[in-house]
Amino acid sequence: MHAPDLPSQSAIVIGGGLAGTTAALVLAEAGLVVTLVEARPRLGGLAFSFKRGELTVDNGQHVFLRCCTAYQWFVDRIGARDLVVLQERLQVPVKDAASGRTGTIGRVGLPVPLHLAPSLVRYPHLSFGERLSVGRAALALRGLDLHDPALDGTDFGSWLTAHGQSSRAVEALWDLVGVATLNAAAGDCSLGLAAMVFKTGLLSEPGAADIGWASGPLGQLHNDRARTALDAAGVRTILRGRATEIARSDRAWQVTIETAPGRREGLTADIVVTALPQRETHGILPDGALPDPDQLLRIDDAPIVNVHVVYDTRVLDVPFLAVVGSPIQWIFDRTQASGLTGGGQYVALSQSAAQEDVNLPVAELRARYVPEIARVLPCARGAGILDFFVTRERSATFAPTPGVGALRPGPATRLPGLFLAGAWTATGWPATMESAVRSGLGAAREVLTTLELPFGSDVLPTP
Missing domain, CATH: 3.50.50.60 (FAD/NAD(P)-binding domain)
Structure with a gap:
């Protein structure tokens, strides 16, 4: 034609x-x-964003990775590169709420897959044996053919179990990344999509998983x-x-x-x-x-819930923090992006795969998460709360089942x-x-x- x-x-x-x-x-x-x-x-x-008093609030925390080339093309095409930041090198602080210890998932200047090896060796939230097991599973994951249709019909959780991953390894590493990117826990997620995320983001190019987000x-x-x-x-x-x-x-x-x-x-x-x-x-x-x-x-659809808290003092000293051993998944500093001035700090919890939370009243979510924030962030224990609110997207994404x-x-x-x-x-x-x-x-x-x-x-x- x-x-x-x-x-x-x-x-x-x-x-x-x-x-x-x-x-x-x-x-x-x-x-x-x-x-x-x-x-x-x-x-x-x-x-999107909306106004709440003097704050400009994002409905939810959105991030992208360096491997997200199409989205970055879009950002450039609309002339918005000045409104995003991108890590020079992957650094994700991860805190265990139970032990209080913080470790880091990050990369060094080595070829894949060695670029993540030093941080995995030092990762405090897994035993030595679990770290070795994670390395073997990552190599097996890297060898999967993303074009194999059989991967779509298999759940990621079963594959991880078959490859020697303990429940702790799933919680403290695989789901730490997978729930945030896929909006589903490993057992509810297609192996095909999970393999795509981990292979593309962590096992393709050394800088592929560097994290970017909107600065405004x-x-x-x-x-x-x-x-x-x-x-x-x-x-x-x-x-x-x-x-x-x-x-x-x-x-x-x-x-x-x-x-x-x-x-x-x-x-x-x-x-x-x-x-x-x-x-x-x-x-x-x-x-x-x-x-x-x-x-x-x-x-099917999958929900995401964001819990927003404005404190009268600073409680978080990094742009974001991943959490294990707690209902909290990720905490982000939203102070600058929201336009908050005059002191204090605005943090937001991003809760993916939030089927349990999405229909709870705000009061119940406050009773659940404010003490958890104080458990994870010691500076929040004596801080005053100036505002607390919740945003919910019941159909935030399709479910990657x-x-x-x-x-x-x-x-x-x-x-x-x-x-x-x-x-x-x-x-x-x-x-x-x-x-x-x-x-x-x-x-x-x-x-x-x-x-x-x-x-x-x-x-x-x-x-």
Whole structure:
């Protein structure tokens, strides 16, 4: 099929998260006339900020790794490199709440896998025998073929047990990393996705796992800078526009959006890219788009809870701290990013795989976590609490359960001109910002291939 003249090529992207914003930018740069439709009053999807008094609060703590090349391309593309920081070298302090001892997971200037060996040898939260066992399991993990479909149907926890990992090793090392990146404990996670995370992040390049995060509010990145980039690319952005129907008519696609109760608008384009969560996608896909559309409903969701505490004095002396031997998983210093001034410190607990916490009242979460923070951080024991609140994302990510890989569709559908994007699609990555951007790139590449247009340039990462 030969592409029509550029002025007649048009696309509607439904969803203004990272996936949709990425697709819209790439398609606009290729010469398409692009309209981006987002139901919320902002861009950014589930990586956003809001105001609470004088604070600018991120809904949850989001990090990326040096190996997240697509997300870093996105940051550069929207002109937001000044709003992120990236470790020069991996350093993760890990404290055992029971013993009070702190160790560090870090790397040295040696080739893989020796780059992690010194920190593993000195890691105080495992016995000498457990450390040796971890090394053997890591080598076995490195040897797995990520393209082997059998990995998708196996759970990571069983694989770790079969490779001699004690429950303590799983808690103090494998789940320390895995729960934060996969949003599931090892026993609930596909071996395929877990192997991808550990091989890519820890066992590929020495610096692959160096950690990055936003130095300012997420809204500055994913809404403000993204909107500026979209405007500059010529994308028409419609906020507060909820897509209610996608239909095909006379070679063109028609998308009906609701911009206010009872007020609907029809949009027409040659191409439609849906970049919505899997259940919303299922609800809007026209008949015939997928062989089995109900497979999207079998991709479960997993929650994340963030506990936010503002103290009247400093309680944490590092940017972040991982914790074992406690319900607390990770603690982050949010003081500077939130704009807190006048002394004190704002910390946030990021609690992944939070099925037990997600529906608890705030008072119960306060009773559970404030004493735990004091147990982990001695400076918090006499500190006053100026504010305490909780943010919850019940559908923060798709659940990386065994078999989920077979349920994740690619960007193309059976209907010409209709494409899918979203972190839950078949990117090979778990539900991360990297996966979202890669899905947008993948959808854009499929569109441009269909239209026989070139896909980006040498600096544009291949999804």
